Amino acid sequence: MNLYGSEKIRRMTSSIFQEVVDRKQEAMLKGKDVIDLSIGSPDFPPPPFVVDTLVEYSKDPGKYGYTLKGISEFNEAVKYFYQQRYAVDLDDKREVLQLMGSQDGLAHLATAIIDPGDYVLVPDPGYPIYEASVTIAGGNIYPMPLLEENKFLPQLQEIPVEVLQKTKMMILSYPGNPVTALADRQFFEGVVEFAKVHNILVVHDFAYSELIYDGNPRISFLSVPGAKEVGVEFNSLSKTFNMAGCRIGYVAGNSQVIDILASFKSHIDYGIFYPIQKAAIAALTSDFSFLEGQLKQYQSRRDALVSGFRNSGWEVANSPATMFVWAKIPAGWSSREFAFKLIDEEGIAVVPGDAFGKQGEGYVRIAMVQPPERLTEAAQRVNQFLMEFSVGI
Ligand SMILES: Cc1ncc(COP(=O)(O)O)c(C=O)c1O
Structure with a gap:
């Protein structure tokens, strides 16, 4: 063959x-x-209480079935975590979607949103799935250079109008991988404004939200006024609670986007192992x-x-x-x-x-x-x- x-x-x-x-x-x-x-x-x-929870629920043979979109308690736990850690209010029923790690959502979102010919603005350098997901979707990539002289922030005003007219989505990550820079609130406010003017969906990857040093604030994109109208934020338990192999993460924010991605995922997977969800809930609702x-x-x-x-x-x-x-x-x-x-x-x-x-x-x-x-x-x-x-x- x-x-x-x-x-x-x-x-x-x-x-x-x-x-x-x-x-x-x-x-x-x-x-x-x-x-x-x-x-x-x-x-x-991971914290011992997380491992204990996983072990405890894994012993129950009744917990080995498909879980589909996950248990509502998980969404409530995300709501609690976002409120406690980033002062963001989420509607747990409409604005949170469980994922098999944020990679799952990042990999699939472009296919659910992008048509051939659409542009997506991606950071360069950036975490590889951003670009790969757009390639899978058949979209076009417009790389936004992240340069030291600009504090590793994209220069949105330099993006050509012809590109912006065809742009449907932009991806950002602060702090990110490999560029570890932070963005301030003012930058995110500018992004919300820019997204509204050009009708662009903002995707913020916040996978490293809990690894911010030297007393710098943990700024969720969703904490900026208007952010939920234009965007979503991906987050995960992989780095925050060292659960990288227990595949679980989530996306929060714009409910239309959440619905579209949930509908797409319903064709692809059947949910996360129940004990992993319970372990994640224990982590998200702990005393931190x-x-x-x-x-x-x-x-x-x-x-x-x-x-x-x-x-x-x-x-x-x-x-x-x-x-x-x-x-x-x-x-x-x-x-x-x-x-x-x-x-x-x-x-x-x-x-x-x-x-x-x-x-x-x-x-x-x-x-x-x-x-x-x-x-x-x-x-x-x-x-x-x-x-x-x-x-x-
Ligand atoms: C920036 C960034 N986003 C997302 C991910 C995916 O993480 P996970 O799928 O484990 O949530 C990673 C993993 O290294 C990452 O570095």
Whole structure:
């Protein structure tokens, strides 16, 4: 049989992530002690009460059926969480939809909303599913460059009118992946205004809403007046409660969008395992002391990594949020050369920035998914690397 993937699939496939995995394996085969800072899967465990809830309900053989859109208690728990953490009021019946992780919703929304020929504004660099979802839907992508000189915010006024006339949706994420910058309330207010004028649906990915450091405020897009008229926000328990493998997340906001996505999903999946929903409810309605403790731990990882790099003369920017550092690489290297040489020589795995879009060239994404001692060691090895290859820093 001579079979190959569809044209869409062939357009989507990014080989860079696979190349990082291959290089990592090669380094391990050569006996290198690899410090893996490439993947964004939390190494911290979920809170024990969440695991207990999951175990308890899993023992009930009556809880193994399809759950469809999920139990209403989950929507109520999201309402509670959004009220407590972001001062946002949600109608749990109309403005919340359970998802199999936010990826599920992000991957499917474009197909539910976009027709061939429609444009979607996506951040460049951006989390890969944004672009992939539009490709699956047959839409056109208009990349919005996120540049350091603009504090990594898109310059909406620079988008050509001809593009805006055909634009149906825009995707934003603050703080995001790989760009960890924060947006202020004023920026979001401008986005709401812009979306109203141009009749554009705003999709805000808030997956890292609980990993915001240095006392900076956690600003939900939905907390801005008028946001629900034009947009939705995706969120998840993957990073907030370390439940990445227990696939559960949600989208909140504009009820029309929620209805459209729910209707599309009813053709695709039959809901999330009941015990996972109960575990998520326990997490979302907890006293949140877990979140405060976790934030401190990530912040000390961030400090260990950033100060370690700076000691070696590599002036990486301090990451204000998320589990990543978006680091500008020393001059004279491409992102791939730098990342691959770092794995080959020092066993440090990071992701080349161009894996996330053209504007990611010149950067690498470093995930803080190791304890501070390992991060300090990683920084020491990078120091060694920079000296050995006498890179201009
Ligand atoms: C920015 C961002 N959005 C969404 C996701 C998807 O997360 P999940 O599907 O586990 O909720 C990720 C995962 O890494 C992410 O980094």
